Amino acid sequence: MKVLLSKPGLDGHDVGVKVLAHGLIEAGFEVVYTGLRKSIEEIVQMALDNKVDSVGLSILSGTHLVLAEKMKEVMAENNLDIPWFVGGNVPAGDVEKLEFIGANKAFPTSTKVSEVVAYFNEIKVKA
Amino acid sequence: MSEVKTKITAEDMGVKKVHLESGIEVDPIYTAEDTEGSSIKHEMPGEYPFTRGIHSTMYRKRPFTIRQYAGFASPEETNERFQFLIANGQSGLNVAFDLPTQCGLDSDDPRALGEVGRVGMTVDTLDDFEIAFKNIDLDKITVSLTINGTAIIAIAMYIAMAEKAGYDISSLRGTAQNDILKEFIGRGTWIFPVDKSVKLVVDTIEYCAKHVPKYSPVSVCGYHIRESGANPIQEMAYAFCIAKAYTDGALSRGIDIDDFASRLSYNFDIYGNLFEQIAKFRGGRRLWAKIIREEYGAKNDKSCWLRMIAGGGGGGLTKEQPENNIVRSAYYALISALSGTQTMALCSYDEAYTIPTEHSAEISLRTMQIMIHEMGICDTVDPLGGSYYVESLTDRFEKEIKEEMKTVDQWGGIVNAVATGKIQESVSKQAYEREMGMQTGEVDKVGVNIFTREEENKEVEFHPYNQEAADNQVEKLKKIKASRNNEKVQECLTTIKADAEADKNLMPSIIEAVKAYATVGEIVQVMKDVYGEFEEPIFF
Numbered sequence: 001m002k003v004l005l006s007k008p009g010l011d012g013h014d015v016g017v018k019v020l021a022h023g024l025i026e027a028g029f030e031v032v033y034t035g036l037r038k039s040i041e042e043i044v045q046m047a048l049d050n051k052v053d054s055v056g057l058s059i060l061s062g063t064h065l066v067l068a069e070k071m072k073e074v075m076a077e078n079n080l081d082i083p084w085f086v087g088g089n090v091p092a093g094d095v096e097k098l099e100f101i102g103a104n105k106a107f108p109t110s111t112k113v114s115e116v117v118a119y120f121n122e123i124k125v126k127a
Numbered sequence: 128m129s130e131v132k133t134k135i136t137a138e139d140m141g142v143k144k145v146h147l148e149s150g151i152e153v154d155p156i157y158t159a160e161d162t163e164g165s166s167i168k169h170e171m172p173g174e175y176p177f178t179r180g181i182h183s184t185m186y187r188k189r190p191f192t193i194r195q196y197a198g199f200a201s202p203e204e205t206n207e208r209f210q211f212l213i214a215n216g217q218s219g220l221n222v223a224f225d226l227p228t229q230c231g232l233d234s235d236d237p238r239a240l241g242e243v244g245r246v247g248m249t250v251d252t253l254d255d256f257e258i259a260f261k262n263i264d265l266d267k268i269t270v271s272l273t274i275n276g277t278a279i280i281a282i283a284m285y286i287a288m289a290e291k292a293g294y295d296i297s298s299l300r301g302t303a304q305n306d307i308l309k310e311f312i313g314r315g316t317w318i319f320p321v322d323k324s325v326k327l328v329v330d331t332i333e334y335c336a337k338h339v340p341k342y343s344p345v346s347v348c349g350y351h352i353r354e355s356g357a358n359p360i361q362e363m364a365y366a367f368c369i370a371k372a373y374t375d376g377a378l379s380r381g382i383d384i385d386d387f388a389s390r391l392s393y394n395f396d397i398y399g400n401l402f403e404q405i406a407k408f409r410g411g412r413r414l415w416a417k418i419i420r421e422e423y424g425a426k427n428d429k430s431c432w433l434r435m436i437a438g439g440g441g442g443g444l445t446k447e448q449p450e451n452n453i454v455r456s457a458y459y460a461l462i463s464a465l466s467g468t469q470t471m472a473l474c475s476y477d478e479a480y481t482i483p484t485e486h487s488a489e490i491s492l493r494t495m496q497i498m499i500h501e502m503g504i505c506d507t508v509d510p511l512g513g514s515y516y517v518e519s520l521t522d523r524f525e526k527e528i529k530e531e532m533k534t535v536d537q538w539g540g541i542v543n544a545v546a547t548g549k550i551q552e553s554v555s556k557q558a559y560e561r562e563m564g565m566q567t568g569e570v571d572k573v574g575v576n577i578f579t580r581e582e583e584n585k586e587v588e589f590h591p592y593n594q595e596a597a598d599n600q601v602e603k604l605k606k607i608k609a610s611r612n613n614e615k616v617q618e619c620l621t622t623i624k625a626d627a628e629a630d631k632n633l634m635p636s637i638i639e640a641v642k643a644y645a646t647v648g649e650i651v652q653v654m655k656d657v658y659g660e661f662e663e664p665i666f667f
Binding site: 009010011012013014015017019020021022023032033034035037038061062063066067068089091092093109110112113116 | 232238241242356394418446553556558586589592665
C-alpha cells in the first residue's frame, strides 16, 4: 500500500510527519512525502501522479478545518476517491468535524505512531 | 590518607551503566583526577575563554533578562499585550509573526487563507509596526523579532519605524532571529535558495555593523535544530557551523571581525538531563570563544562572548498531566541560570496543546522571578564551577562539539549539508528513534510511559480564528495601497530588483521601500523574481 504524506498550507513543522513516515516504512508501507508548504491542488496532483492509495495531511497551525474543506472540494473536482486522513495538532473536539467533512480518519494530538500504523493495517486489510 | 582510586566505573560499583542522550557514558563518581588536565583551574568568569560566564559579575550585578514569546493576531492586540507584559515587569519583548508574514505573503494573498493573524502578528506594511510599537519606549525595552525568511524586511521596518519615531538608530538596540540556515533544518519558513538566503543574512549583518551597531541582527538557533531531533552535541555543533557561515560571509564583505562578532547571539534549547545541558553550555561557550579568537583572530573579548537566550524547550513538555510541565519548566529555568544565560524564556505548561493563556504565561514569569528573588541564584557567579563532574563533562562537550563540526565539514560545509538535506535526514531519523524510545518505554517520561494515570482527555485549544480581524487587516491594506504614493513604491521595488541583480546589499533599498509603505509580499516577489525559490530536497 502506498501512502502520500503531505504538508498543506504554510505550517513548517515537519518533525511529526517525518516520524510517521519512518514508522509507516518500518511497518512495510510505501511512503511518498510532498515536502513543505504545498497547496491542496498540488497535493491532489501528486496523489494522482504517484497513484497512491491514501493521503495524509499534517497540520499544526490550526488551519485543519479550512484545509480539510478544500481537500474535499479539490478531490471531488479531480474525481479522486481514496481514503484521506488528518493529523498534527488536532483538538479531539475537531476529530468528528474532520470526519464529517470527509476525512476517513482524524488523529488528535498525542496519537501514537503505533495507533496510526494499526489504522493503516486495518484499511489495508479492507482494501 | 588513603590514595584516591583513579577511575571508578559502574562495573566497580556494581551499578548499571548510564549514557547521556549525546552518547557520553557517565561515571557514578567523579574525583579531582577527572579535572586534572582541565584548563578550568586557571579560568575566571568574565575572562577568556569565558567557560564560567561572559561577565565577571554575572547576575550579582543584573539578573538575566526575562523575555517571553508573545504576539497576537493584529498589531493593535499585540500592542495591548506588550503594555500588559511591561506593566508586569518584563524587560524584553519577543514578537511572534503569523505565517503569511514569515513566508512573505500579504494578508490578501489567496495562499494566506485562514492564516492571517493565526500564530502571531500580521505585518503587511510599516504601518503595522507603527501600531504595534506605539507608546513603547524602545530605549528601555529590548525587542526581539522572531522572523527568518523575511527578516531583512522586518529589520528594515523596525529601523524605519524607530527612525520615524525620532530615535537615533546608531544607538538602537534589539534582536532579530534571522537565522535562515536553521529554517532549512527545522521550522521551514525558507523562501529563497540557500546561498541567496545566507547572502541576505549577511546583508543585515553588514548594514547593522555600519549603521545600527548596537542592534543584534542574528540569533543563531540551536533550539529548533534540537527540537527537530538533534542531540545536545549536534545542537551546538550545527549552530556553530551556521554562525561561522554568516561570519565568513560578513568577513568576505571586508568587515572586521570585531565590528560584528559581538552582536551575534544564540538561542538554545533546554530539556533532558540537567548536567548534560549545563556542560553543553559551558563547554560550548569555551569552544565558541576559541573559534572566534583562534580561527578568526578577534582581538576584542566581547567578540568572543557566546551570548544566549536559553529557555525551556517545548520538546520536553507533555500533554499528559500538563501541570507536571510547571515543574519541568522550573528545572529548565534552573539549568539556564546555572549555565549563565543572558536571556530566559520558558514555554508555558499548557503550550503542548494550546496558545498560553495570560494565567499560564504568568506562571512562567513567576517561575523565573521566584528563582531570582527567593533562591539566591544571583548571589554567586558560576556556582557549579569546580564540580568534578560538571567540569569533566564540560571539557568533554567542548571536545565532542568540535568533532561534530568536523563531520559537517566532511559533508561539504553547512550550506551544502543543508541544501542537500544531509542534516535534515540525520536529525529526522533521530527524532523517530527518540519518539519510538518514548513510546516503547526505553526512555523514561513521567506521565507518559511511567507513573501514568487515567486522565480526562485534555482538549487541545487554539485561539478561535478571528475572521473579522483578518478581514480588517485586508481592508486596512487596501486603504494603504490606495493612499500611498504608488509611483514611489514602484520606483523603490525597481531599485530592489536592480540591487538584487547587481548583488548589492539590499538593506538600503528595502528600508526605502518600507518607508514608502511597500508591502512584505511586494518586496518578496521582486526578490523571488531575481533569486528564485528554494527547492526542498525530500528527506525523511
